[in-house]
Every structure is written in structure tokens, then in C-alpha cells.
Amino acid sequence: MRAIQLHEFGPPGNLVLADLPDLRPGPGQVRIRVEASGVHLLDTGLRRGETGGPMPPPRLPTIPGREVAGTVDETGTGVDPTWRGRRVVAHLGMVPGGYAEQAVTAVDTLFEVPEHLGFPEAVAAVGTGRTALGVVEAEPPTADDVVLVPSAAGGMGWLLAQAARRAGATVVAAARGADRVGRLRDLGADLVVDYGRADWADRIRQQTAGLTLVYDGVGGEVGRTALELLAPGGRLLMFGWSAGAPTRFDTDDVVARSLTVGWLGQRIRALPGGIPGLAGRSLRLAADGWWQPLVSTYPLADAATAHADLENRRALGKVVLTVTR
Numbered sequence: 332m333r334a335i336q337l338h339e340f341g342p343p344g345n346l347v348l349a350d351l352p353d354l355r356p357g358p359g360q361v362r363i364r365v366e367a368s369g370v371h372l373l374d375t376g377l378r379r380g381e382t383g384g385p386m387p388p389p390r391l392p393t394i395p396g397r398e399v400a401g402t403v404d405e406t407g408t409g410v411d412p413t414w415r416g417r418r419v420v421a422h423l424g425m426v427p428g429g430y431a432e433q434a435v436t437a438v439d440t441l442f443e444v445p446e447h448l449g450f451p452e453a454v455a456a457v458g459t460g461r462t463a464l465g466v467v468e469a470e471p472p473t474a475d476d477v478v479l480v481p482s483a484a485g486g487m488g489w490l491l492a493q494a495a496r497r498a499g500a501t502v503v504a505a506a507r508g509a510d511r512v513g514r515l516r517d518l519g520a521d522l523v524v525d526y527g528r529a530d531w532a533d534r535i536r537q538q539t540a541g542l543t544l545v546y547d548g549v550g551g552e553v554g555r556t557a558l559e560l561l562a563p564g565g566r567l568l569m570f571g572w573s574a575g576a577p578t579r580f581d582t583d584d585v586v587a588r589s590l591t592v593g594w595l596g597q598r599i600r601a602l603p604g605g606i607p608g609l610a611g612r613s614l615r616l617a618a619d620g621w622w623q624p625l626v627s628t629y630p631l632a633d634a635a636t637a638h639a640d641l642e643n644r645r646a647l648g649k650v651v652l653t654v655t656r
Contacts, residue, residue: 579581
């Protein structure tokens, strides 16, 4: 099989295409003939060998990636052989190996993919989508809310903005750069702003009575400004900090305006069915058209370009590698 390997931590160019032996499923496992593999911002940090994140740097050499979709083509002992030929998607968990033509995983991690749903969209739903749904279920938007979604042109932000619109909320969608902001108009947001412009916060102040809910995956100065835009009684839920640092706040911020500031963290595991339950529900929402993932696809061999575009905010939506044989 062909796979992307990393032999040395460093820049995107360290991701190289290699020919490796075919995989064989063990007891209770299946082999997936991979058609699409998810790329996550976390993958770029692991590629650089960064420590301090939710996952330790992998042992080298490694095949990055943990989200795959395709067709089951081989089953291990103890697995119902009728799984063969089924369209499936799976999150490999803490075990890497997604950037490849084949992946092996336990049969109980599989979700079936309806015929009308594409493999790239299924990958977006089972990984990014499950976290986005966790955010929405942990802090549900309502028709009375004015919701800010920073980085709305990213995979999670795109889904969060859709969910807020579905709830009837007033949606403020934000991104950096004219190209990304231009794409946000497809969301049907009530207000679209470019947080790369100095006047972005003023535009929100002028056109709303104040934010009531912020879904903050950016952090840094953007997150801090969003916090300051919250009206009294407003909520901010953090689920990441793509800017490099979490949103800064203190007790005075919270007490003075009766704000609620939270971190997704363990809250996501307490939701019905835990993380697997979220993945299943997210996949059904995508299959039903309730939300429509935004996906940027790259050939498997171009994994280095995909990483570079993701790091430099050139990619839109969920980044997915596709396999052509």
C-alpha cells in the first residue's frame, strides 16, 4: 500500500509518500480500503514534534492521521464477514495511520456511510463534526441568541454557524482574509466580518445589541475581543486556540457582567453516548442534510501541501486527503 510517512519532526516537507506492506486485520478488526483521510490542525503540531497538547508526539516513523472512510475489504477472526463491501467511516482514536490506502481498526469503531453521502463529508462528520456537535450540545444556541463564530470558514466553525442558524439565532460569522470572508456569505449569516481588519469589533457593536454567545476556537486577541463584545449575561465556550494561546480572562471579567466562560474539555464526554454517540449523531445529521460540511480535498501524495495550507489558513473547511488508485 501507499502511505504518507514521517521519519523526522519538522516542516510539511518531511511528509513523504512511501510504499509499505499491506495491512492485515487481527481478531475483532477490519481492514478499510481507504478513500478519504481527515487532516486535523493537531496533526500539524504532532508533525512538528510539539509537546503539551492532547496527544504526545508519536514514535517515528509514523503514518499520521486518525479519521478514515472507505470500504471494508477484509475482516479478521471473530468479525461478521458481511462487513465486507460496506461503506464505512471510523475514527482511529489515539492510534495514527490514517494517511494511507489501507487502515485497520476494531469493528466496533465503524459507522456505516449511506450511499448518498460522500466519503470526504463522512470523514468531516465523524471527526470535526462530532466535536462541533459536542460544542452545540454543551452550550445550545437559541432563537434569542446573537452568536459569534470566529474562524467560521474552518471545518468546525462552518458547522457551528449552520447549527446556530438552524436554532434561529442571529449569526455573526468571522474569518481572516477576503477569500475566506467571501465564502462565508454562502452560510447565510446575518453579519460577516473580517477579523483581520482593525474595525471588525466596531462593526459588530454597530450592527448588534451585543453578543450573547461566542463559540471560541481561536483564542488569543480574537478571543479576548470577542469576550469584550459579550453583553451582560453572555456565554463563551472555548474548545481550542488556533491563534496559539487561549482566550485571556479573569474573575473581574466574569463578575462585572455576569458572564459564563467555559472550556469544552470533559463536558463533551458527559454528553449522551459520549464521543462515539456524538460521532454517530453527527454522521446522521450530515446524511440528513441538517448540516453540510465544507471540505477541501487534496490527493494523498500532496499531504505536505495540505499541511502547509492548513497551517497558513489557506484551506477552507475540513481538509481531507483523497486516494486515487
